[in-house]
Amino acid sequence: MPDNWNPAMTIPDSQAARSSPASTPKTSSRNLPGIASPWPVFWVASIAVFLVSMDGTMLFAAFSALRAGFPQATAANLSWVLNAYTVVYAAMLIPSGGLADRHGRKKVFLIGVVMFLLASVACGLALSVEWLVAARALQAAGAALLTPASLSLVLAAFPVNKRAVAVSLWSAVGGLAAAVGPSLGAFVVASLGWQWAFYLNVPLGLFAIWRGAMLLTEARQPTKGRPLDLVGMGLLIIGIGALALSIVQAESPDWSRYELLGVAGLGVASIVGFVVWARIVAAPLVDLSLFRNTTYRYVNLATLSFGIAFSIMFFTFFFYMKSIWHYSLPLAGLAITPGPLLVTPVAALSGRLASRHGHRPLLVVGCLIYAASGLWFLLVPGTEPAYLTQWLPGALLSGMGVGMVLPSLSGAAVSHLPREHYAVGSAINQAIRQIGSVMGVALTVLLLGSANLQRTEFNAIYLCHIFLALITAALCLPVNTLSKVIVKGA
Secondary structure (H helix, E strand, O other): OOOOOOOOEEOOHHHHHHOOOOOOOOOOHHHOOOOOOOHHHHHHHHHHHHHHHHHHHHHHHHHHHHHHHOOOOOHHHHHHHHHHHHHHHHHHHHHHHHHHHHHOHHHHHHHHHHHHHHHHHHHHOOOOHHHHHHHHHHHHHHHHHHHHHHHHHHHHHOOHHHHHHHHHHHHHHHHHHHHHHHHHHHHHHHHHOOOHHHHOHHHHHHHHHHHHHHHOOOOOOOOOOOOOOHHHHHHHHHHHHHHHHHHHOOOOOOOOHHHHHHHHHHHHHHHHHHHHHHHHOOOOOOOHHHHHOHHHHHHHHHHHHHHHHHHHHHHHHHHHHHHOOOOOHHHHHHHHOHHHHHHHHHHHHHHHHHHHHOOHHHHHHHHHHHHHHHHHHHHOOOOOOOHHHHHHHHHHHHHHHHHHHHHHHHHHHHOOOOHHHHHHHHHHHHHHHHHHHHHHHHHHHHHHOOOOOOHHHHHHHHHHHHHHHHHHHHHHOOOOOOOOOEEOOO
16 A cells, blocks of 8 residues: 555545545555556456456356266265355455555465465365365465455555556456356366366466566555454354355255254354454454444445355356256356356446446446346246347346446445555455355255256245345445545544
């Protein structure tokens, strides 16, 4: 972040662009040593974030291949190949933001990329589900280290009047990767096997390490480091993991109703304990004072609900294409592509509009479009394949909705954070999205995990899609990123 930016207050980008030279932070990418333009930093940081986001959704396409590769494992057990990643990622994102600010954003970024690549190789070499789940947890730890450091590097590289566009594009890269992951994963898995869903990370990751070591400049906050809140991290992992377990095993004959209630109770108790602990400990994992700001509070609630809906949409897509329309995996990957292709251009336009008009209109309209896509999928597609008339319109609607909502949620979350909370505040927002993804995967496995699916079984999941999109729209109504001044701690 620029040294002359006052952390006590933040003027939105749209206001800063119109303010006088005396009131505008005199920050330019030309002030950064050795960097003529901020865009090289943006692309290096974005490559790593692309890999992280893509890996979070690529296994949606590989799920059936994993079931074939590990025939002794149930669908509920294999769901932990997805959920181990998202649970650990969510819990570690928050302290990782603070680590990046204190110990050096470049250093933490590069360490995270190295960990992510080594764990990716370990995933590809896995000989058992337990090995694969453990490697995915290590992979998530590396992803958690590099993600907030990446955003901090991007924010520091751009002048204040360009940050709304930069954050929207950075978020769009993650959204595009998450959207492209299933389609790309379908081709890779069908052609080379599920192991290559992980090996694919290596070339781009090595390039990011090489360019990052040469190009990035070190930056850290001159503040005394806070200790890691291991208790808070443990409570969060137990809470999310237990709730997810109770959902995915709800129909399992191996678990009694009382055992599942006990697991769910443990999850709720752990989450409550996490909040209580955060209120009493000196250096909590989550600084609850950030949620005193109305916009930040509602953006994160909206991020949770939309995270659930987002993972439901992609996971359900492959269940439908494989079980109802009997598409091959490569054909299913091709079928999903048009929606993701809309994400980046829509997100880029959304970033420009948000800098002028705030994020709320984009969030509300985007959520309504996303709800319309769920309504389309509920009412239109039948049991006989008719892609152009029955599926493509819904896919395009969903791509537009994701392009408007995901980047706008990330942008709104950090738009008014004071300097010292940028990395941690954005990490909390990303972690909440991952928690939503865990719940979405668990809910989809519960409703669609049977071997012989029928068309009517998809109605409940599409109703959830619509309901969550409308809830997200309602939660976005109090969001205000056009306030002239945000006072620290407000």
